[in-house]
Amino acid sequence: MRTAMLKSIRSSLQKSSSTAAGCRSYSSESAPERKVAILGAAGGIGQPLSLLMKLNPLVSSLSLYDIAGTPGVAADVSHINTRSEVVGYMGDENLGKALEGADLVIIPAGVPRKPGMTRDDLFNINAGIVKGLCTAIAKYCPHALVNMISNPVNSTVPIASEVFKKAGTYDEKRLFGVTTLDVVRAKTFYAGKAKAPVAGVNVPVVGGHAGITILPLFSQATPQANNFSDEEIVALTKRTQDGGTEVVEAKAGKGSATLSMAYAGAIFADACLKGLNGVPDVVECSFVQSNVTELPFFASKVRLGKNGVEEVLGLGPLNDYEKQGLEALLPELKSSIEKGITFANKS
Numbered sequence: 001m002r003t004a005m006l007k008s009i010r011s012s013l014q015k016s017s018s019t020a021a022g023c024r025s026y027s028s029e030s031a032p033e034r035k036v037a038i039l040g041a042a043g044g045i046g047q048p049l050s051l052l053m054k055l056n057p058l059v060s061s062l063s064l065y066d067i068a069g070t071p072g073v074a075a076d077v078s079h080i081n082t083r084s085e086v087v088g089y090m091g092d093e094n095l096g097k098a099l100e101g102a103d104l105v106i107i108p109a110g111v112p113r114k115p116g117m118t119r120d121d122l123f124n125i126n127a128g129i130v131k132g133l134c135t136a137i138a139k140y141c142p143h144a145l146v147n148m149i150s151n152p153v154n155s156t157v158p159i160a161s162e163v164f165k166k167a168g169t170y171d172e173k174r175l176f177g178v179t180t181l182d183v184v185r186a187k188t189f190y191a192g193k194a195k196a197p198v199a200g201v202n203v204p205v206v207g208g209h210a211g212i213t214i215l216p217l218f219s220q221a222t223p224q225a226n227n228f229s230d231e232e233i234v235a236l237t238k239r240t241q242d243g244g245t246e247v248v249e250a251k252a253g254k255g256s257a258t259l260s261m262a263y264a265g266a267i268f269a270d271a272c273l274k275g276l277n278g279v280p281d282v283v284e285c286s287f288v289q290s291n292v293t294e295l296p297f298f299a300s301k302v303r304l305g306k307n308g309v310e311e312v313l314g315l316g317p318l319n320d321y322e323k324q325g326l327e328a329l330l331p332e333l334k335s336s337i338e339k340g341i342t343f344a345n346k347s
């Protein structure tokens with residue numbers, strides 16, 4: 001029963017990124033050694049994400065870092081009989097050791113929202129946390145891929161890019177804002193409405209990761225449900241954009257999405273590891289440096305490869321409603337990006 005459950009979780013992690021049929025697959029023994037570091041590993045997202053990464057056979061070394069609580073999380077997760085060795089690191093003085101040799105760093109460190117707050121309200125605390133962590137990444141593992149979960153993603157990714165530029169380590173192919181939860185939600189809500197099996201549903205989500213900057217492209221959803229009215233598409237769009245707030249309100253002061261985010265973070269990290277390992281045609285949406293619009297960062301489909309971003313894919317054909325959504329989101333996204341860049345350069 002336990003083995004069957006583990007197999008099913010692993011296989012869903014392995015299947016969920018769009019990987020071409022016939023691609024290379026690894027047994028846990030033959031996969032390359034990969035060290036994954038999670039910064040903020042003792043938090044609401046960090047703990048279940050640590051569990052899911054421990055279940056991923058592509059990981060050989062799992063490094064769990066937080067300012068508090070990591071010895072317990074690491075001891076607990078380390079008893080799971082899967083491939084990776086687990087080490088917990090606590091406190092700033094151990095951050096270097098946590099990061100040394102990392103191929104992939106996942107950052108869910110920082111404060112979450114409470115009801116009534118926007119993601120931007122987290123900026124004052126999280127911007128400084130992200131800046132400090134990225135300074136350490138530049139020093140100890142400058143070539144690692146970085147998966148930024150900490151909010152506001154629309155600003156924390158630009159902060160990271162500026163920190164890396166200052167340190168002379170910036171490689172735009174290696175920095176990702178994690179927007180996978182928007183895709184996960186869009187798939188779930190769309191499949192529910194279409195009464196389609198969710199496993200076969202795909203919906204690209206572009207733009208950014210806050211409110212109207214989250215733009216699901218239901219016109220490109222597969223399979224296409226032709227019977228949706230305009231009102232239904234508007235409602236699906238709004239629910240996807242407000243998905244985070246729906247969870248914040250339901251948790252009533254006890255934080256924001258943690259379990260679904262850990263799942264989404266594990267899906268995206270798995271896709272990055274597959275790309276690093278040379279698996280072809282791994283495509284996920286992510287907020288990356290981009291030429292798709294006039295903004296320097298934008299979320300769209302990205303092909304992942306051995307060096308991180310292999311190709312930033314275009315938007316594809318948008319309908320009029322999506323074109324309006326795109327026009328409407330650009331000013332807000334621009335200002336969040338600029339806010340991050342300004343912060344990183346003045347402090």
Ligand SMILES: NC(=O)C1=CN([C@@H]2O[C@H](COP(=O)(O)OP(=O)(O)OC[C@H]3O[C@@H](n4cnc5c(N)ncnc54)[C@H](O)[C@@H]3O)[C@@H](O)[C@H]2O)C=CC1
Pocket residue numbers: 039040041042043044045046065066067068108109110111112113122126129132133148149150151152153178179180181182209255256257258261
């Ligand atoms: N990108 C996305 O789709 C999503 C992003 N988030 C964001 O993820 C972040 C974390 O959320 P939760 O895990 O719920 O919060 P949490 O408060 O439960 O956990 C955050 C963890 O970060 C740690 N931390 C604080 N400062 C740190 C530092 N300097 N170095 C290392 N660790 C540090 C804390 O000790 C804590 O364990 C929030 O900013 C939240 O808004 C949440 C859901 C979805």
Ligand SMILES: O=C([O-])CC(=O)C(=O)O
Pocket residue numbers: 112113119151181243244245247248256257
């Ligand atoms: O809404 C929040 O504050 C957390 C988040 O980014 C999400 O759940 O999408």
